[in-house]
Amino acid sequence: MGAGSELRNEIYVEPEPFKPVHFGPGNQFTLAQEDETVSEPNQKRLLVLDRSSEQVKRYPLPQPTYDEFATVRPRRVKYGMSGAEMNVEIGPRQIAGGTLWFGETFYDGEGMTGVGGFGYFDTAERKFRVYSPPEIADWSVTAMLVEPDSVWLALAQHGEWGSSGGGLLRFDRGTEKVEKLELRDIAGKIARIGDRLLIATDFGAAVFLERKLRRFFLDQTTDGRLRVAEAMVGQ
Numbered sequence: 346m347g348a349g350s351e352l353r354n355e356i357y358v359e360p361e362p363f364k365p366v367h368f369g370p371g372n373q374f375t376l377a378q379e380d381e382t383v384s385e386p387n388q389k390r391l392l393v394l395d396r397s398s399e400q401v402k403r404y405p406l407p408q409p410t411y412d413e414f415a416t417v418r419p420r421r422v423k424y425g426m427s428g429a430e431m432n433v434e435i436g437p438r439q440i441a442g443g444t445l446w447f448g449e450t451f452y453d454g455e456g457m458t459g460v461g462g463f464g465y466f467d468t469a470e471r472k473f474r475v476y477s478p479p480e481i482a483d484w485s486v487t488a489m490l491v492e493p494d495s496v497w498l499a500l501a502q503h504g505e506w507g508s509s510g511g512g513l514l515r516f517d518r519g520t521e522k523v524e525k526l527e528l529r530d531i532a533g534k535i536a537r538i539g540d541r542l543l544i545a546t547d548f549g550a551a552v553f554l555e556r557k558l559r560r561f562f563l564d565q566t567t568d569g570r571l572r573v574a575e576a577m578v579g580q
Contacts (some may be wrong), residue, residue, distance in 0.1 A: 363389075366438070368445045369468040373397045376438065376445055379405075393445070393466050393473075406435055406449070406473060409460040417460055417482045426458050433459035441491040444468070448486025448498055449475070454505035460516040461485060463498055463516075478515070480523045484511040488544070492533040494518055497542065498530030513544070513551075513558070526558050547575075 366376040373396055378389040395402040395452055408431040415422045436450030445466045451459030461484040462477035484500035491497075492578055500511030513526040530546035537543075542553035549562030564574040 347497075363391075366440060366445065368440050368443055368466075371397075372457075374445070374466065374468055376435070395471065402471075404435065404466070404471065404473070407475075408433055414458065414460050417477065417479070421453075421458060426456075429456055429458040431459050432457045433462075435488050437489045439489060439491050446489065446491045446496070448489045448505070450485035450487070452503050453483075453485075454503075459485075461500070463489065463496065476521070478516075478521075478523050480514055480525050488532040488535045490537060490542070492537065497535050499528065499535060499544065501531045510546075513553070515522070526553070528558060530560065549573075 357480050363378055365378075366372050368376070375394045375396065376391055377394050379392055390405070392406065393404040395404065411428070411431070412420075414426075414429070414431065418426075431451075433449050433451045435447045437518055438445060438447040440446070446463070447465070448463045449459070449461055451457070451461070453459065460477055461481040462475045463481065463486055464473060464475035466472075467474050481498065481500065483502065486498050487501045488499040489497060496516040498514040498516065500514065501563065502511055508531055510529045510531045511516065513528040513532070515524045515526070517523075528544070528546075528551060530548040530551065532544045532546045532551070534545040535542060536545075544551040546559060549559055551560045553559075560576040562574055562576060564572050566572060
């Protein structure tokens with residue numbers, strides 16, 4: 346892209362096509378895309394299907410009511426979101442112990458909004474269980490990792506002028522306490538490698554180890570060589 350001295354290479358990664366996910370006892374539940382025709386396949390909303398009987402049952406993700414939105418996000422109401430349309434969808438997801446876990450995502454602008462949260466689909470009760478602590482209510486989830494004792498969540502806000510990172514959260518599954526770590530970048534994947542968390546971001550990569558978050562990026566030297574460099578704290 347560009348020209349002359351401004352000529353540069355840029356890499357764009359196409360999103361992976363959606364594949365239905367089976368889970369629950371006997372894999373009788375399926376995370377699928379809605380049947381309605383949508384011009385862009387990636388814009389089809391996700392829902393849970395129950396095929397345990399001859400009649401397939403559909404479980405779309407419940408939308409927050411406006412009263413719920415106004416209660417947990419009063420500042421958003423104050424600055425012009427009165428009567429906004431809720432557009433919360435299932436975002437990143439993971440099957441852990443046979444259970445479908447997911448993070449919620451929503452567009453927050455131009456008359457559309459939502460309440461951030463994450464949770465799982467309860468196959469016994471056939472309903473969504475959603476957690477929405479104050480630390481996540483204003484944000485969409487862009488990446489998650491479910492572990493036996495915790496859930497890691499990367500946050501971002503998707504608005505009219507683009508997206509911005511909102512940090513990294515650790516939710517303790519035992520105490521339900523939330524710990525927030527500073528991360529300005531937008532994460533797309535979180536993985537556990539030994540005693541480290543590796544986070545793929547739009548900046549490069551972040552590593553969480555021994556209560557510290559370090560950020561790395563691909564740099565180019567003056568003679569054209571590529572190298573991995575670490576960002577200084579505060580940059």
